[in-house]
Amino acid sequence: MDYLIDASGISMKVPLPGRESLQVVDQVDLRIEAGQSYSIVGRSGSGKTSLLSILGLLNADYSGSLLMSGVDVSSLTDRRLSVLRAKQIGFVFQSYSLIPHLTALDNVLLPCVHAGLRRREGLARARQALDEVGLGDRLSAKPAQLSGGEQQRVAIARAIVNHPQVVMADEPTGALDTDTGDSVIEILMERVPQNKIALIIVTHDADVAGLCSQHYFMQRGQLSKMGSLAHSDHVAPIANAEGS
Amino acid sequence: MNSIRAVFADLRVHPGRNTLTALSLFVGVLAVMAIIVTGDVVKEVFVAKVEQRGGRYQTFERQASVPMTVSHQDLASVLTDLPARDGASVGCLVHPETHVDIALGPQSHTGASQGTTTAMEVFFVCGDYREIYRLPLSQGYWLTPDATSPYEVVANNAAAGYLGGPGTTVWLYSSTTDTAFPATIVGIVNDGATGPRLFTNAMAWLVNTPQLFQADSVTLVWQQPGIEKKQVQRITTDWLVDNRLGADGEAFETDTVIENLDIISLVQWSFSAVAALSLIVAALGIINVGLASIKERSRELVIRRALGATKASLVRMIIGSSLVLSIIVASISAGFAWIALIVFRSQLPHDTPINPPAYPVSAAIIGASVSVATALLGSIIPGLRAAKLQPGKVLRD
Ligand SMILES: Nc1ncnc2c1ncn2[C@@H]1O[C@H](COP(=O)(O)OP(=O)(O)OP(=O)(O)O)[C@@H](O)[C@H]1O
Numbered sequence: 252m253d254y255l256i257d258a259s260g261i262s263m264k265v266p267l268p269g270r271e272s273l274q275v276v277d278q279v280d281l282r283i284e285a286g287q288s289y290s291i292v293g294r295s296g297s298g299k300t301s302l303l304s305i306l307g308l309l310n311a312d313y314s315g316s317l318l319m320s321g322v323d324v325s326s327l328t329d330r331r332l333s334v335l336r337a338k339q340i341g342f343v344f345q346s347y348s349l350i351p352h353l354t355a356l357d358n359v360l361l362p363c364v365h366a367g368l369r370r371r372e373g374l375a376r377a378r379q380a381l382d383e384v385g386l387g388d389r390l391s392a393k394p395a396q397l398s399g400g401e402q403q404r405v406a407i408a409r410a411i412v413n414h415p416q417v418v419m420a421d422e423p424t425g426a427l428d429t430d431t432g433d434s435v436i437e438i439l440m441e442r443v444p445q446n447k448i449a450l451i452i453v454t455h456d457a458d459v460a461g462l463c464s465q466h467y468f469m470q471r472g473q474l475s476k477m478g479s480l481a482h483s484d485h486v487a488p489i490a491n492a493e494g495s
Numbered sequence: 496m497n498s499i500r501a502v503f504a505d506l507r508v509h510p511g512r513n514t515l516t517a518l519s520l521f522v523g524v525l526a527v528m529a530i531i532v533t534g535d536v537v538k539e540v541f542v543a544k545v546e547q548r549g550g551r552y553q554t555f556e557r558q559a560s561v562p563m564t565v566s567h568q569d570l571a572s573v574l575t576d577l578p579a580r581d582g583a584s585v586g587c588l589v590h591p592e593t594h595v596d597i598a599l600g601p602q603s604h605t606g607a608s609q610g611t612t613t614a615m616e617v618f619f620v621c622g623d624y625r626e627i628y629r630l631p632l633s634q635g636y637w638l639t640p641d642a643t644s645p646y647e648v649v650a651n652n653a654a655a656g657y658l659g660g661p662g663t664t665v666w667l668y669s670s671t672t673d674t675a676f677p678a679t680i681v682g683i684v685n686d687g688a689t690g691p692r693l694f695t696n697a698m699a700w701l702v703n704t705p706q707l708f709q710a711d712s713v714t715l716v717w718q719q720p721g722i723e724k725k726q727v728q729r730i731t732t733d734w735l736v737d738n739r740l741g742a743d744g745e746a747f748e749t750d751t752v753i754e755n756l757d758i759i760s761l762v763q764w765s766f767s768a769v770a771a772l773s774l775i776v777a778a779l780g781i782i783n784v785g786l787a788s789i790k791e792r793s794r795e796l797v798i799r800r801a802l803g804a805t806k807a808s809l810v811r812m813i814i815g816s817s818l819v820l821s822i823i824v825a826s827i828s829a830g831f832a833w834i835a836l837i838v839f840r841s842q843l844p845h846d847t848p849i850n851p852p853a854y855p856v857s858a859a860i861i862g863a864s865v866s867v868a869t870a871l872l873g874s875i876i877p878g879l880r881a882a883k884l885q886p887g888k889v890l891r892d
């Protein structure tokens with residue numbers, strides 16, 4: 252069976268003016284399967300967001316091989332990549348990245364529009380997705396009229412509206428209090444067994460990481476798999492540092 | 496369907512800015528049309544004034560003396576048979592030897608000198624006189640061409656001011672007659688002249704009242720665009736000789752507008768250039784706004800890219816919305832100009848010698864093309880920039 256995502260030897264350098272270029276992602280191998288959840292932890296600046304942007308087809312400046320459902324994405328045109336982004340991948344950005352002049356409903360509708368869905372169908376899906384994140388009564392609110400947690404939930408609704416196979420969440424709870432964070436994570440987590448999606452969560456929160464079925468640690472661009480979170484000394488200090 | 500919706504949604508993002516953009520295009524396009532129509536009207540007024548005096552382009556006059564041997568009866572029958580030619584209008588004026596004057600009552604010339612008359616010019620016309628000179632009627636009708644018709648006169652505005660409108664009886668007399676002869680004003684024309692003038696049918700007087708005056712000479716008026724002077728000379732000479740009228744004169748072209756038209760077109764062109772410049776200024780402003788807005792909107796566009804918008808769909812949205820705006824503006828300006836023109840035409844006095852201005856189709860087309868071109872220019876670069884945005888940028892800001 253093909254993996255949803257099969258990445259091997261993924262590297263990315265960013266040029267720094269006047270200095271040696273920076274190895275942001277370094278020889279990463281990662282296989283993502285349906286019905287699994289993955290946590291990626293690591294210090295700030297270790298390359299987590301960069302890796303996610305490659306896996307999420309937002310960034311093509313990498314080397315190595317990246318297959319999605321067995322298809323080499325480097326061979327795909329902009330149109331095909333866009334379709335994959337719209338239909339197969341749901342992305343929850345570290346900053347919420349909502350469009351300020353659009354209502355919650357229209358923000359959630361965007362991936363449907365770009366996936367070429369009929370408007371009626373898209374609206375039904377967007378309403379349902381907002382319902383699922385508990386914002387069924389705030390459809391016409393603009394982002395500025397929503398709290399941080401509510402904006403984050405709109406962003407999650409937008410990520411799941413097209414029933415993607417993979418959802419990537421970049422610190423979805425970073426700016427939220429524990430209770431709000433928990434409810435947000437719950438929305439994402441319950442889709443893993445329910446809809447057989449793969450969920451990748453980048454987080455600083457050991458509790459959130461603990462909910463996942465597989466755990467990865469990132470350090471200076473390198474990704475390593477951790478057997479069990481309990482025996483790891485990587486997460487705790489970071490989580491503690493966050494808490495203090 | 497989705498892209499059309501996206502285009503209209505895009506226009507609603509900045510209603511204020513889009514309204515201003517539309518307004519500046521609207522003003523620019525209308526300015527071009529207004530200037531072109533104004534130029535046309537000014538030219539038409541000028542041409543009309545000149546043609547009221549000198550005849551339509553091209554008009555030639557030929558003076559011919561009437562020998563004593565030619566009776567008024569003969570002259571009348573000669574004048575009913577003016578030389579004809581395809582494309583030519585031919586008219587004539589009969590000049591009395593003695594001055595014919597007008598009174599409001601049946602006085603003789605002696606009685607008439609007591610303040611009831613004014614020095615009026617009486618034109619004894621025949622043939623296509625009215626078609627050659629622009630003489631729009633404001634009331635009544637023009638002279639009946641039939642020589643047996645009752646005596647009819649048509650007054651110009653100044654003469655009607657002294658004498659009265661249609662239905663008024665006036666009396667014609669000269670120093671050679673003891674009695675005055677009645678005629679009825681049947682119409683009022685705008686001939687552009689400030690002095691009082693009356694037009695009457697030469698034939699009617701020649702046939703029915705030969706005693707009013709002795710014909711001294713006739714002026715043949717020949718109007719035919721593109722004809723040469725020597726052709727007119729030849730045709731008229733043949734006709735004059737055949738009819739025993741004096742043929743020693745020469746045909747000459749009346750003052751024509753043609754040389755002055757060059758100057759008018761020059762003025763028109765420079766006006767159009769000013770209008771075009773204003774349109775270009777509007778266009779540059781719009782392009783500038785277009786470029787600035789992309790910087791401001793790049794965040795939104797990057798988010799759209801990250802959510803699966805293709806390069807092409809963003810380009811379509813950006814170029815499309817500005818194109819749609821410009822097409823709306825072009826249609827509104829065209830419609831507005833059309834209505835304005837109808838209003839303008841309805842305000843023209845009905846005896847105006849000018850032809851009412853036509854809808855400036857070329858200006859409308861130019862204006863519409865410029866506004867569409869502006870929209871394209873103003874959105875192609877932003878569109879291409881939008882296409883270059885990396886979706887990965889969504890992660891760093
Ligand atoms: N386009 C870029 N230009 C310059 N530097 C970059 C670029 N992309 C990534 N970097 C650098 O690469 C490193 C990794 O960045 P990345 O955003 O992936 O870290 P992260 O692990 O997500 O950190 P955080 O936990 O703070 O979000 C950082 O030092 C960042 O400055």
Ligand SMILES: [Mg+2]
Pocket residue numbers: 299300301345421
């Ligand atoms: Mg990050």
